[in-house]
Amino acid sequence: MREEIFDPQRCFAKAKFVRRRIPRASRGGILALVVLSQALLGVDCSGIKQRMYEPADRDRWQQPERVIASLAIEPGQRVADLGAGGGYFTFHLAKAVGLEGRVYAIDVDPDMTALLERSVAEGNHSNVEVLLVDPTEPELPDVGFDLIFTCNTYHHIDERTAYFERVKSTLNRGGRVAIIDHKPEGWFQKIFPHSSQRESIRSEMDAAGYRLDRDYDYLSKQSFLVFSPEPD
Numbered sequence: 513m514r515e516e517i518f519d520p521q522r523c524f525a526k527a528k529f530v531r532r533r534i535p536r537a538s539r540g541g542i543l544a545l546v547v548l549s550q551a552l553l554g555v556d557c558s559g560i561k562q563r564m565y566e567p568a569d570r571d572r573w574q575q576p577e578r579v580i581a582s583l584a585i586e587p588g589q590r591v592a593d594l595g596a597g598g599g600y601f602t603f604h605l606a607k608a609v610g611l612e613g614r615v616y617a618i619d620v621d622p623d624m625t626a627l628l629e630r631s632v633a634e635g636n637h638s639n640v641e642v643l644l645v646d647p648t649e650p651e652l653p654d655v656g657f658d659l660i661f662t663c664n665t666y667h668h669i670d671e672r673t674a675y676f677e678r679v680k681s682t683l684n685r686g687g688r689v690a691i692i693d694h695k696p697e698g699w700f701q702k703i704f705p706h707s708s709q710r711e712s713i714r715s716e717m718d719a720a721g722y723r724l725d726r727d728y729d730y731l732s733k734q735s736f737l738v739f740s741p742e743p744d
């Protein structure tokens with residue numbers, strides 16, 4: 513375990529989305545959960561967030577290999593993992609692009625980018641670049657992406673239509689945007705509303721100038737949609 517004094521206020525202070533999305537009444541419960549996790553698991557702030565993003569049963573319902581296969585990523589491609597968090601998909605994506613390709617693991621939370629930097633160094637993942645973006649202006653680097661992949665992050669993004677309209681200029685010809693986000697279903701989503709309506713994703717991306725290429729329905733908890741920019 514790294515040496516870090518755990519401070520729940522600081523931990524959540526950076527998680528702007530928690531303050532904005534979670535009703536005030538639920539925050540006390542979350543803090544209690546966080547403190548309990550800290551006591552039980554002895555992990556630091558980024559470790560707690562990673563455990564929240566990556567529950568123990570995630571592989572079962574997330575089916576990461578099937579998701580990656582659906583995306584038909586080619587070796588050498590450049591992929592953004594937008595809102596990479598603890599890197600759940602980052603390293604699957606890195607395997608798919610191979611050593612000739614590059615994955616940009618992008619996040620607004622310095623706790624998560626620091627954790628990712630450590631994972632990249634420990635695993636010697638030379639094809640992964642970690643980028644901390646400004647939460648007030650979370651723009652993507654203009655490196656020419658073949659795929660912008662984002663999982664459980666879409667609902668965090670402000671002014672999504674304008675954002676994804678701007679993002680088009682960072683895509684290569686034939687580039688795509690893949691969005692996986694929680695469906696607003698089940699008791700957990702009612703208490704911690706971190707989700708998007710599938711139809712909202714479709715209409716916002718339509719307004720941003722994208723057409724729907726694929727709509728996968730095999731993820732029980734999430735929508736999984738792939739878009740391409742409409743030709744000019």
Ligand SMILES: C[S@@+](CC[C@H](N)C(=O)[O-])C[C@H]1O[C@@H](n2cnc3c(N)ncnc32)[C@H](O)[C@@H]1O
Pocket residue numbers: 529565566594595596597598599600601618619620621624645650662663664665668669670
């Ligand atoms: C629920 S986590 C998902 C992490 C990871 N994609 C996964 O599937 O486990 C959402 C992440 O998105 C990040 N985030 C929120 N808004 C963002 C933005 N505008 N740009 C980039 N990252 C963002 C948060 O800091 C957080 O790490």
